[in-house]
Amino acid sequence: MRYEAPESLEGAVALLAGATGEARVLAGGTDLLVQMRADVVDPELIVDIKRIPETRRVTEEGGGWRIGAAVTGAELKEHPGLRKVWPGVVEAANLIGSTQVQGRATLGGNLCNGSPAADSVPALIAAGAVASLAGPGGRRDLPVEDVMLGPRRLALAKGEIVVSFLLPPRPPRSGDAYLRFIPRTEMDIAVVGAGVSLTLDGGGTIIAARVSLGAVAPRVLLVPDAARAIIGSRLDEAAQRRIEAAARAACRPIDDKRGTTEFRTDVAAVLARRAALIALDRARAS
Amino acid sequence: MAKHHIQAKVNGDDVEFLCETEETLLDVLRDTLNLTGSKEGCASGDCGACSVMLDGRLVCACLVLGCEVGGRQIETIEGMATGASLHPLQQRFLEAAALQCGICTPGFLVASRALLEKNPSPTETEVRYWLAGNLCRCTGYDKIVTAVLDTAATMRKG
């Protein structure tokens, strides 16, 4: 098993594009190392992207924020600017595993692990984040909701890596939130996740919203119907019932050891509503 | 392929070792450097018994590759006591019976120290959530959480 830690994007892309066997990108390693130990994957090449400066930075860009794919959850939490503008995204990243896992886990890894239950992904999708990719064919942008195709399946070409995420500029009176359901208080994989981002007008009416659900379908979903259910409202009782219904309608979950279809569907509705209410409070307070 | 030749600092000492790509930092610490104070309870980042500091950041040594740590600083339980004296957390854990079997204790101590360095006045809830990645099956956590809170109070007094 080969290990490489290139210091440039070009180097990483060349290594991955040139690999003859299975090649894996190592960011935080919190999923990859577990899969290697369990013999789920046995890569021939591991490319550690943490020495590439672009993957390790958080920078302001055009009024928004660009987050490197290999920035850890703990680093995001400590970033004062980011936490203020995108509390939902930062909270979601900090729900991945333990404090120890936070010291390693990254947004890029969380997305590219290809799990529909990834905690940070619904929050990124709700935020309208765009992934910046680098590959043998050059750079391109892809909305986060389009990166994952299904469990362990990504829309990345051979040799292509996620370099960073761009969170768009934030209009005034905006707020976001992410909630997930787990049986314990920590350490579990999300049984259901719900991310909501919304913007109010001066009168407190929702004028824009994005709603995303995790662990209720083969990939993390952007649910435009759930957003439409609350746009134009002040999230009154009727709007709350509408977002619940829209969330419920979007669910296509499986029965597994972590939850039944019925449970996931019911809880998705509850979390979508609760996340929307938190986002609303944050938008009002901002 | 040949083994990786790695140079790093462990508890302030320069170390050099050879490792295979698939060997974790925990494998290296325990099997190569004979630092067996970090324990393997799960090898999947779920129990925290292998908690160490990597460049000042709390991590599970089982989730780091040995070949990743070249040029970096690692602190383990073996480096927690300085000279002849135990760290206040170690001392308080002893006095408060905050350990029963003791297998999880190194991980709890390393993680608790990381917490108090970051937050000298944690609430009970903050202690519990910070330590949620450290499993203990013996104590029910009560005496551990109490020991951390008491140590924080003592350290604040200086």
Added chain:
Amino acid sequence: MARVVLVGNLAQITGGVAEIDLSATSVQQLFRQLSERYPALERYLEGGVAVAIDGQIFQDSLLEPIGPDSEVFILPQIAGGRGQVLNYDISSRVGRAQPTQKMS
């Protein structure tokens, strides 16, 4: 005479007799007298029972004294930190079939 009570399946081995008066003055004598009367009991007494004498439970002890008015219970051995392993196999013994319990 000490009153000896066989608890649980042991009574099946004695053909349903659960209470016996014996003149034993020690556990060893008790086992000997019981085995003479019910030879099938012997192997269970040797290695898999506890004896409660006037409320106190003794395990693996042949020498405990038994008083003339003692109440003695012979119980399955109480294992802690491990499950009960002795198999009360009475299948080849003559005995009264126990009716299965009705829960209604």
Added chain:
Amino acid sequence: MAESSGHGATNGQHFVGTRQIRPDGVDKVTGRARFGADVSLPGQLIGRVLRSPHPHARIVSIDTSKAEALPGVKAVITRQDFADQPSEFVPAGEMMMNYKDVVRNVMAREKALYEGHAVAAVAATSTAIARRALRLIDVKYEVLPHVIDVVEAMRPDAPLLHDDLFTAGVEPKPAKPSNVAKRVEIKQGDVEAGFKTADVVIEREFKTAPVHQGYIEPHAALASVSEDGSTELWTTTQGHFIVRAHCARLLGLDIGKVRVTATEIGGGFGGKTVVYLEPLAIALSRKAKRPVKMVMSREEVFKASGPTSGAVVRVKLGATRDGKFVAAAAELKYQAGAFQGSPVQPGVMCAFAPYDIEHVHVVGYDVVSNRPKVAAYRAPGAPISEYAVESVVDEISKKLGIDPIQLRMMNAAREGTKAAYGPKFGPIGLEETLNSIKKTEHWNTPLRKWQGRGVASGFWFNIGGETCVSLTVNEDGTISLMAGTPDIGGLRASLTSVAADELGVPYDKIRPIIGDTGSLGFNFLTGGSRSAFSGSMALVEAAKQIKADLCARACKLWEARPELVEWKDGAVRPLGALAEKVKPMTIADFAKVAGKTGGPIGGVGRINAQGAGPSFGTHLVDLEVDPETGRTTILRYTVAQDAGRALHPAYVEGQFQGGAVQGIGWALNEEYVYGADGKLQNPGFLDYRMPVASDVPMIDTILVEVGNPKHPYGVRGVGETPIVPPLGAIANAMEQATGIRFTELPMSPPKVLKALKDRGLNKA
């Protein structure tokens, strides 16, 4: 009083009942303590186990030739390396076991009986080579239909695990084999007649999931066998003498040639009372002629080491209008795993033990299925049956409108009560625990909507057993204490306090260790809440020998008759006129002249400890249910338990707190989840959800001390009872919070939400 030199006199200071720092503590907070996987030997090989991917399969053939040919592989073992054992229950150490099953559990013979069942093992020069070698072993399986669920396994048409297993305990002998290994029962009075006198009868069926002991340290063993057959073994175990007995028997070794050292042990809870890796490591080392180290992965721990039984329990309890229990019946079906031997017998005996009931009939079934063989788990069998009974007691309390503590008090077993399993209780503390719970501020605090409060009591027998400890007086008057039961939760601290008080020597002048099997006489294992109880009893004997010896030496030194000397307050003291002439002598004084007065000073306590007093406990819990998600939060928890006398109160509290939190896990989230393919789906700490620190509140404790008259310090075992009441207490609190009686564990969110939804209650 004459001045004595040295440290011998402790000035009347007593250590029993105080919170001393554990002597093994510094090593444990510095990472220095050596646990199972921390021990290594020069030239050691790494052993790995090949495990069955199938829950039930005939092993047609095993070809190890390719693995043996791999460079670096030094030994490969399979079923052929273990002689078969006859089907008989034989003593092993102090246990009775059927070695026919034991030999098959450590290494599959005819069939693999559960996913993870060991099929072969290799020893190689590195982990990587050992792993590669396992892939080169070619096992041909004939896959057979499997059965996982206990009720399905009892069906006549269920796949059969053992074609020679005929249900024991039924007449006539069954004509056909089945998965029901035995039927056990206890009976008192006439339950049919008893139920007729009841004004209220509640009958309900309960189901519990198998749960794992969940110790954080995986099994580990290091064996070194020399050419003459001398065998050394280091292992993490609750009983190294028991390991020695098992290994000697399974491998045909003389017990005297096997020396087993218990490493520090990272939790056991009953799960480290049996052998898994140890015989394999010895067999590999014997073959390779080099030391072999084996460590299980967490996945192997879950798949191949004992959880406790899952069960189906039916309970029927009758009471009069004014709350007196008059008749009780129960039927217990306990799943044993692949081989017989579930803890159904103690489950049967414990079910109604907390109560004074005239008519009792309990029947239990021990049932095999394609799961790992169960191992003991803290009060084996009792939490399951007592959970069911405590739930029904709660229901009767609601139905009759009697306060649940009051109802328990009315029916509580007390001194002189004939236990449901036969004999009369001596002094016991159940009423005291109920009383102390009733007096707490906790019990009297108001609750809000969706919150509930539950109470439940619990019982465990506790045991004594064979115990050997030694006390040696060193040249400088310090003391070496050796015990033979592994210390899992502070045993050395408790025993050191006892030795200090017995000998009048300061606590810090006594150094305790756990001796290996060559250093002491036979010790039964650490289990049954026995090690502090029995060890302290044996220490009193050992100290008695020392004191008698020192008095005799003083007589000779002082040329005095025995009645003129006495041991008092840490010294031999002259009496009467002699006191004018000579000064008292402490242990330190004698240590200086030990050689000149007859040689080394020491005592060995060798006992078969009897008189273990039962320990009763009562738990009180508050919780809150989120009606929209079914998630339960434990808000507050109080444990009251009778410890007899707490040798070290902090470690007694620790037992209460740890047991309560294990019980919380059992009640709310822990379970083995199997797929339709018979494979375990959650063999890791990610999806086997043990409570984490943020899941639980502080666990308040109330130490009740109703002395055990059979113990010199009044001690009762305390380690197991704390896991008995939580399941019932939490289920009862859930009922109060939701109005729903949950009869299936774990009460996980999907189950709770479904129950709420079915009743239209899933709205905040």
